[in-house]
Amino acid sequence: MTSLPEKTDKTLGLVIDLDICVGCHACVTACKGWNTENYGAPLADEDAYGAEPVGSFLNRIHSYEIQPEQGLAQLVHFPKSCLHCADAPCVTVCPTGASYKRVEDGIVLVNESDCIGCGLCAWACPYGAREMDPVEKVMKKCTLCVDRIYNENLPEEDRVPACVRTCPTGARAFGDLSDPDSAVSKSVAERGGMDLMPEQGTRPVNKYLPPRERDIDVLAPLLEPVAEEPRGFLGWLDKALEKLG
Amino acid sequence: MAHAQPSLNLSPKVSDEIRRTTCYMCACRCGINVHMKNGEVAYIEGNRDHPVNKGVLCGKGAAGIMQHTAPSRLRAPLRRTGPRGSGQFEEISWEEALETAVSWLKPLRDKDPEKFAFFTGRDQSQSFTGYWAQAFGTPNFAAHGGFCSVNMAAGGIYSMGGAFWEFGEPDWDRTKLFLIFGVAEDHSSNPIKIGIGKLKARGARIIGINPIRTGYNAVADDWYGITPGTDGLFILSLVHCLLKSGKVDLDYLARFTNAACLVNLDPKSDDYGMILRDEDGRELVWDRGEDRPRCYDKPGVIPDLAATWRHAGVTHKPVFHLIAERYLSEDYAPETVAETVGIPADRIRGLAAELAHVAFEQAIELDRPWTDLRGDRHEKMIGRPVSIHAMRGISAHANGFQTARALHLLQCLLGAVETPGSFRFKPPYPKPAAAHPRPHATARPGQPLAGPHLGYPMGPDDLCLKDDGSPQRIDKAYTWENPMSAHGLMHMVISNATAGDPYRIDTLMLYMANMAWNSSMNTRATMEMLTAKDDNGDYKIPRIIYSDAYSSEMVAYADLVLPDTTYLERHDCISLLDRPISDAERAADAIRWPVVEPDRDVRGFQSVLCDLGARLGLPGFVNEDGTAKFKDYAEYITTHERRPGVGPLSGWRGNGDGQGRGAPNPDQIDRYIENGGFWTAEIPHDAEYYKPWNTAYQDWSVEIGLTDKPTPYLFELYSEPLRRFQRAAEGRGPVQPPEHLREQVKSCFDPLPIWYRVDTDSDEFTINALTQRPMAMYHSWGTQNAWLRQIHGANPLYVPTKIWEANGFEDGDWARVTSAHGEITVPVAHMAALNDNTVWTWNAIGKRKGAWALDKDAPEATKGFLLNHLIGELLPPKGDGMRWSNSDPITGQAAWFDLKVKIEKVRAPAEAQPAFDPIASPVAPAPANVRRSTNETG
Amino acid sequence: MHPAVSIIVFTVFSGLGFGLLAFLGLGFHRPSGWVAFVFFALAFGLAGAGLIASTFHLGHPERALKAFTQWRSSWLSREAWAAVVAMGLMGLFALPLIFSGSYIAPLGWLGALASVATIAATSMIYTQLKTVPRWHHWTTPALFLAHGLAGGALLAGQVAGASIFLCALLLLQLFAWHVGDAAYAGSGSTLGTATGLGARGAVRAFEPPHTGPNYLTKEMVHVVGRKHSRTLRAIGLGLAVVLPLLILLALPFSHALAGLAVLSHIAGSLCLRWLFFAEAEHVVGLYYGRTA
Numbered sequence A: 001m002t003s004l005p006e007k008t009d010k011t012l013g014l015v016i017d018l019d020i021c022v023g024c025h026a027c028v029t030a031c032k033g034w035n036t037e038n039y040g041a042p043l044a045d046e047d048a049y050g051a052e053p054v055g056s057f058l059n060r061i062h063s064y065e066i067q068p069e070q071g072l073a074q075l076v077h078f079p080k081s082c083l084h085c086a087d088a089p090c091v092t093v094c095p096t097g098a099s100y101k102r103v104e105d106g107i108v109l110v111n112e113s114d115c116i117g118c119g120l121c122a123w124a125c126p127y128g129a130r131e132m133d134p135v136e137k138v139m140k141k142c143t144l145c146v147d148r149i150y151n152e153n154l155p156e157e158d159r160v161p162a163c164v165r166t167c168p169t170g171a172r173a174f175g176d177l178s179d180p181d182s183a184v185s186k187s188v189a190e191r192g193g194m195d196l197m198p199e200q201g202t203r204p205v206n207k208y209l210p211p212r213e214r215d216i217d218v219l220a221p222l223l224e225p226v227a228e229e230p231r232g233f234l235g236w237l238d239k240a241l242e243k244l245g
Numbered sequence B: 001m002a003h004a005q006p007s008l009n010l011s012p013k014v015s016d017e018i019r020r021t022t023c024y025m026c027a028c029r030c031g032i033n034v035h036m037k038n039g040e041v042a043y044i045e046g047n048r049d050h051p052v053n054k055g056v057l058c059g060k061g062a063a064g065i066m067q068h069t070a071p072s073r074l075r076a077p078l079r080r081t082g083p084r085g086s087g088q089f090e091e092i093s094w095e096e097a098l099e100t101a102v103s104w105l106k107p108l109r110d111k112d113p114e115k116f117a118f119f120t121g122r123d124q125s126q127s128f129t130g131y132w133a134q135a136f137g138t139p140n141f142a143a144h145g146g147f148c149s150v151n152m153a154a155g156g157i158y159s160m161g162g163a164f165w166e167f168g169e170p171d172w173d174r175t176k177l178f179l180i181f182g183v184a185e186d187h188s189s190n191p192i193k194i195g196i197g198k199l200k201a202r203g204a205r206i207i208g209i210n211p212i213r214t215g216y217n218a219v220a221d222d223w224y225g226i227t228p229g230t231d232g233l234f235i236l237s238l239v240h241c242l243l244k245s246g247k248v249d250l251d252y253l254a255r256f257t258n259a260a261c262l263v264n265l266d267p268k269s270d271d272y273g274m275i276l277r278d279e280d281g282r283e284l285v286w287d288r289g290e291d292r293p294r295c296y297d298k299p300g301v302i303p304d305l306a307a308t309w310r311h312a313g314v315t316h317k318p319v320f321h322l323i324a325e326r327y328l329s330e331d332y333a334p335e336t337v338a339e340t341v342g343i344p345a346d347r348i349r350g351l352a353a354e355l356a357h358v359a360f361e362q363a364i365e366l367d368r369p370w371t372d373l374r375g376d377r378h379e380k381m382i383g384r385p386v387s388i389h390a391m392r393g394i395s396a397h398a399n400g401f402q403t404a405r406a407l408h409l410l411q412c413l414l415g416a417v418e419t420p421g422s423f424r425f426k427p428p429y430p431k432p433a434a435a436h437p438r439p440h441a442t443a444r445p446g447q448p449l450a451g452p453h454l455g456y457p458m459g460p461d462d463l464c465l466k467d468d469g470s471p472q473r474i475d476k477a478y479t480w481e482n483p484m485s486a487h488g489l490m491h492m493v494i495s496n497a498t499a500g501d502p503y504r505i506d507t508l509m510l511y512m513a514n515m516a517w518n519s520s521m522n523t524r525a526t527m528e529m530l531t532a533k534d535d536n537g538d539y540k541i542p543r544i545i546y547s548d549a550y551s552s553e554m555v556a557y558a559d560l561v562l563p564d565t566t567y568l569e570r571h572d573c574i575s576l577l578d579r580p581i582s583d584a585e586r587a588a589d590a591i592r593w594p595v596v597e598p599d600r601d602v603r604g605f606q607s608v609l610c611d612l613g614a615r616l617g618l619p620g621f622v623n624e625d626g627t628a629k630f631k632d633y634a635e636y637i638t639t640h641e642r643r644p645g646v647g648p649l650s651g652w653r654g655n656g657d658g659q660g661r662g663a664p665n666p667d668q669i670d671r672y673i674e675n676g677g678f679w680t681a682e683i684p685h686d687a688e689y690y691k692p693w694n695t696a697y698q699d700w701s702v703e704i705g706l707t708d709k710p711t712p713y714l715f716e717l718y719s720e721p722l723r724r725f726q727r728a729a730e731g732r733g734p735v736q737p738p739e740h741l742r743e744q745v746k747s748c749f750d751p752l753p754i755w756y757r758v759d760t761d762s763d764e765f766t767i768n769a770l771t772q773r774p775m776a777m778y779h780s781w782g783t784q785n786a787w788l789r790q791i792h793g794a795n796p797l798y799v800p801t802k803i804w805e806a807n808g809f810e811d812g813d814w815a816r817v818t819s820a821h822g823e824i825t826v827p828v829a830h831m832a833a834l835n836d837n838t839v840w841t842w843n844a845i846g847k848r849k850g851a852w853a854l855d856k857d858a859p860e861a862t863k864g865f866l867l868n869h870l871i872g873e874l875l876p877p878k879g880d881g882m883r884w885s886n887s888d889p890i891t892g893q894a895a896w897f898d899l900k901v902k903i904e905k906v907r908a909p910a911e912a913q914p915a916f917d918p919i920a921s922p923v924a925p926a927p928a929n930v931r932r933s934t935n936e937t938g
Numbered sequence C: 001m002h003p004a005v006s007i008i009v010f011t012v013f014s015g016l017g018f019g020l021l022a023f024l025g026l027g028f029h030r031p032s033g034w035v036a037f038v039f040f041a042l043a044f045g046l047a048g049a050g051l052i053a054s055t056f057h058l059g060h061p062e063r064a065l066k067a068f069t070q071w072r073s074s075w076l077s078r079e080a081w082a083a084v085v086a087m088g089l090m091g092l093f094a095l096p097l098i099f100s101g102s103y104i105a106p107l108g109w110l111g112a113l114a115s116v117a118t119i120a121a122t123s124m125i126y127t128q129l130k131t132v133p134r135w136h137h138w139t140t141p142a143l144f145l146a147h148g149l150a151g152g153a154l155l156a157g158q159v160a161g162a163s164i165f166l167c168a169l170l171l172l173q174l175f176a177w178h179v180g181d182a183a184y185a186g187s188g189s190t191l192g193t194a195t196g197l198g199a200r201g202a203v204r205a206f207e208p209p210h211t212g213p214n215y216l217t218k219e220m221v222h223v224v225g226r227k228h229s230r231t232l233r234a235i236g237l238g239l240a241v242v243l244p245l246l247i248l249l250a251l252p253f254s255h256a257l258a259g260l261a262v263l264s265h266i267a268g269s270l271c272l273r274w275l276f277f278a279e280a281e282h283v284v285g286l287y288y289g290r291t292a
């Protein structure tokens, strides 16, 4: 139903650590692999081996360069999937009710059998988190792996999103952001987790941990010479070895 | 109205069955859980119990299902029908294919084994393919290491009995400062990523030394955008700073390296520059305890780093003197090197200070008593929590061997090898050069080779030269041009064979190497050589047999193609005899097994070799009665013994409880499958550090069959093998280098690490041009993967701000890039986080039209490009009439990264240049759309 | 935004159709019998054609009826309802008029109201999108209404009305462009806010996630060249407003000329509507390196 729930029991989402992401795309293909086989229609690839392949992906890795006022340029790998916004415009614009936000956990989903493929929800999303499947012609988006996180056919430890389970560096964390004691809430508090495009008023659930300060001098005490030339050095060496006994 | 939402099945069935095997989307060899649904592969995820990846997968591994279903998969053996390179083939039966191969190879073996050359690329079964080639009796076998990273391997093994690459790893749980030199992805793809995650979680510091700031270097806390090819100088400058301030681990150096060994310094002596040895030929040090020279490992010896010893008119100084004398020189002062390495002096000093601070002020102590090689018991394990990793950024330069040695010297000065928090080896390493075999290359008709092809020469006597001094091997490995070419020189095979230099061959068999494209320098010329004909109109390389699983560029250049299976369809063995998957705390090996049967007429190449071996009657492949010894590779894996009780797999030997040693066990593979496809043996707690000198480790390695007796040794900061070659070049000894190489050997084979310039001093080509591995692509073979090719379907040339602005480039522009060797025209893109004088692109994205079952207008073929066209296997003439090869003079390592170019803006052509005409595809056209799912046939 | 033909045709023609219906409902001139039939047929034809065209860009037109369910929250749903109500009312209004010539004024007024509401609802589908700053402004509904009513008046032969609304359209369009051209930059969304990295320095898109295009770049990252857009704007306004105005005010009335005015207006409107989409910048473009 396209009106948003007053409040949700839980607020499940991802916390993505921009300090750690090395841009390996593991989360991209793991996501594609799980979701093409599970929730809804397969994630198609149009012209898969051709001149202009266009596939639907629920998660993509951008990369950005930062040129600070002074100092060396930096590069940040930037994963992006649905942020499961609290005020999700993609839901309210949907004419059919296919787009909805779950009361239980706040996950934003598309009920594909109700989707007419009008694309309006994708227009309403500031983050580019929705893609029309090129073959099935229904709207595709991150499901937060709703069919993994509660799945009794999976071992307890595997009841996390496919992208989180696969991320080699641990740059992706999954949890309840409404629970202040959850690991994700804590890291958001400690590291100053950010919203993307706060001015859009979507109140994203997913948070991004900023890269830690780069290129700072640790100010190790500068090295004092023990001798200026080899002979002096050997003198020092003898004394040093004496000390070693 | 109330909020209504559909009810979902939150517990859909995941799969019918999970089959656990080993990934082969790259050589990292992670454990995978293959989920099977309706008899099909439904989903691939990481195996949490696996020692390599602990559950995670990289971008390639998680896309494995698209490799397994790629339309480019070969379907049956192929016989060439059109001219070479046309791609025209007919499918034939295996019987026909194998008999053809036998009819080519048998006469060669009987008359002239060296006329058969067998080279393997991304081979993970070298101990098997090498064994096969040895039984055949040809001297011409090697894998791809020679153009890959032999500098790294040899530099490490000659210095420390182990290297970076896959031979060792940082102590991820304890290290506080991690330096990563010249790495984009490396073979340990997931372990490094997992490790970086651990460091970040602990707040440990990561410093990237790399001209390009992507990937690991992008998440590094600090970045040194060094000028390519100058790391050796940069590192030795750090050494200078540490020595000068006395910030070195004297105790470690004295006890565990040859820093205390006494060197003969009498220029007149025949042993000038050699280490003083006792009558049993063991190194002597000055013992502070008894004030006399003694063998370094005698109980109670306290090796002295300072004492010189004058004896019988000959002065002997400890190696450490020579080190101090050389590196304290102002030639290595930060101020002197700053401009060359492109890093300000104060930044170099800063890094030296940081290294010293972490190594000595933040040292760690573990309460783990241990006993060293001299029988001295240590109550604690002292740790220097500085770790270093390096790869092709160091090794793929013509000075890479000595640069790797310099890096190891730096580690040893800090006491940061095999100590807590530093860098540690993975079993079967540590294993010094001396403990490796020597190379064997003497071919005898109808006879096997006397020993393994590849090994570590200890001096000129071990070179592979015929009596007339000409090379025994087609690739000229182990000759004076590159005496320590421990991995062979696969990149020279095609050009040498075409030129008939050193001799002509008849049949070239290649496996898993795309030599007609991305794995060759000088790609266009390589294609020409593969099709070159002599005056009688016969191909200069008369016959080419190739095993590939997919429709690669190389397939088109073979006369006979033996189609392999995909990695989910065959048995494989990741063996401790080979490139194992151990880590610093456990030995490990693993298998692959057919989790699905091939739906095509293809066979695992190793099984095919077993069959060929039997048909050729190769010793080791036939029983007494001449019948085949192994019905397939699986049988070889379980029954073959290298040494009594030691075989390809170490787990569940004998009656099933044998670890490392034990009789062959027919159920071994089943045990592996039950265990998730792998086996591990934990290194005892007190043996986890100081391994080369730790009696507990030495005993353990004997126990599990890595060695047959304890072999402790000293790290060789001063390398005698190098000195032996240098000494010969000085005119001493019977085996002498040819005159034109004498000076090169004299200067490059310095027993202490040196740095020398590698840039061709041209004022026309002044910009460094590099490639990097994309994390989501594996060389050429990722392109056939419908998911991965969307991530890297084309590759721009990345240009630093300075050059970008100087040329007035704008987004969408193209440039002509020229080297002394060739010219390409390609799209450019701007990058700021890049060394000022370096351009780069992703490796192996460009593809040949018609290959990989892609549309001929695929972006890989129209916008994608290879830098290889600009790189020659020979250097431009130096005016001395010689053609010097573009490789390291010590190991022959291909110097991919010494490339220098010029760049100019041009109007965008129709497609990237050079463009080649399409090759006919040996496989059926690919489907338009893909909808990967087992739930419906999409 | 990608200017999809189906949506351009839909918005322009349904706009015209409902515009005409509005005028017929208001009854400034009261055709009956055959004349009425022709007028209503034209109006329903245009509106209907538009609505049908709108289903062409749906992935699943067979499920179109589901679009009526969300009128509480969705402007698209409301538009669907408004369209049906408007056509229903005007149908009831038209039948007696055509067959018995009897004129039920209140029905007409209600129908006219619903027709105008339909145009407004259509425009709100775009206006509501905060993600497209150029559209997220009162000028969007104003423009759509001006278009619909001007076109409607033209078709209904309401010279005075047409002239007024055409002038309104002219001014509104110029003003919309004036504010629109600054809207993206003024929206407060930048690559800095999009990535949260703005405070650290100048942020630049380095590598796109995939080297090829994707649904987002095809659908939402459409760029029109400055010069190109200038000419199209001139042509659009010239045909949609200036030429018809000249014909109406400067030339003696003739059916041929009136027809020409109508055709010119329609052609111009199609051009302006193409620009309305093609020039609209979606903030997602920021992630793909599109700078404001």
Ligand SMILES: Nc1nc2c(c(=O)[nH]1)N[C@H]1C(S)=C(S)[C@@H](COP(=O)(O)OP(=O)(O)OC[C@H]3O[C@@H](n4cnc5c(=O)[nH]c(N)nc54)[C@H](O)[C@@H]3O)O[C@H]1N2
Binding pocket: B121, B122, B144, B147, B148, B149, B511, B512, B513, B514, B515, B518, B519, B520, B547, B548, B549, B550, B551, B552, B553, B554, B564, B565, B566, B567, B605, B771, B772, B778, B779, B780, B781, B843, B844, B867, B868, B896
């Ligand atoms: N410019 C530039 N060039 C480089 C490098 C560089 O850094 N820069 N790097 C060099 C290095 S280090 C290397 S190792 C080489 C790597 O280059 P290659 O060794 O050529 O590696 P690939 O291109 O991955 O593919 C080898 C072949 O193996 C085939 N193959 C894949 N799976 C299987 C299988 O299961 N069985 C069989 N039989 N075949 C299979 C593939 O189809 C492909 O044709 O590239 C070298 N080339």
Ligand SMILES: Nc1nc2c(c(=O)[nH]1)N[C@H]1C(S)=C(S)[C@@H](COP(=O)(O)OP(=O)(O)OC[C@H]3O[C@@H](n4cnc5c(=O)[nH]c(N)nc54)[C@H](O)[C@@H]3O)O[C@H]1N2
Binding pocket: B026, B027, B148, B149, B181, B182, B183, B184, B185, B186, B187, B188, B189, B209, B210, B211, B212, B226, B227, B228, B229, B230, B231, B391, B392, B393, B394, B397, B770, B771, B772, B773, B774, B775, B776, B777, B778, B779, B897
């Ligand atoms: N995803 C993926 N993983 C792979 C492979 C793959 O194709 N794809 N290939 C595998 C193979 S065969 C190999 S050999 C390994 C190679 O593993 P890497 O060594 O990581 O391979 P390269 O991509 O060649 O990386 C070379 C790095 O050195 C840097 N560099 C170049 N010159 C210099 C220099 O002079 N100094 C310094 N400090 N840095 C320099 C380059 O910028 C680049 O970052 O990767 C293996 N792993």
Ligand code: SF4
Binding pocket: A020, A021, A022, A023, A024, A025, A026, A027, A028, A061, A077, A079, A166, A167, A168, A169, A170, A171, A172
């Ligand atoms: S898997 Fe992790 S590290 Fe790799 S791209 Fe995704 S988030 Fe980044």
Ligand code: SF4
Binding pocket: A081, A082, A083, A084, A085, A088, A089, A090, A091, A108, A124, A125, A126, A127, A128, A129, A130, A141, A202
């Ligand atoms: S990110 Fe986009 S798709 Fe996801 S909830 Fe927010 S607005 Fe909707």
Ligand code: SF4
Binding pocket: A093, A094, A095, A096, A097, A098, A099, A110, A114, A115, A116, A117, A118, A119, A120, A121, A122, A138, A139
């Ligand atoms: S595309 Fe589907 S989900 Fe999106 S708004 Fe239209 S109907 Fe709703």
Ligand code: SF4
Binding pocket: A030, A031, A032, A034, A035, A058, A059, A081, A082, A141, A142, A143, A144, A145, A161, A162, A163, A164
């Ligand atoms: S949560 Fe699931 S659906 Fe969402 S990005 Fe991760 S893997 Fe994809």
Ligand code: SF4
Binding pocket: B023, B024, B025, B026, B027, B028, B029, B030, B053, B056, B057, B058, B059, B060, B061, B062, B189, B190
């Ligand atoms: S690193 Fe990736 S591709 Fe390589 S083996 Fe592991 S999962 Fe497979």
Ligand SMILES: [Mo]
Binding pocket: B147, B148, B149
């Ligand atoms: Mo390699």
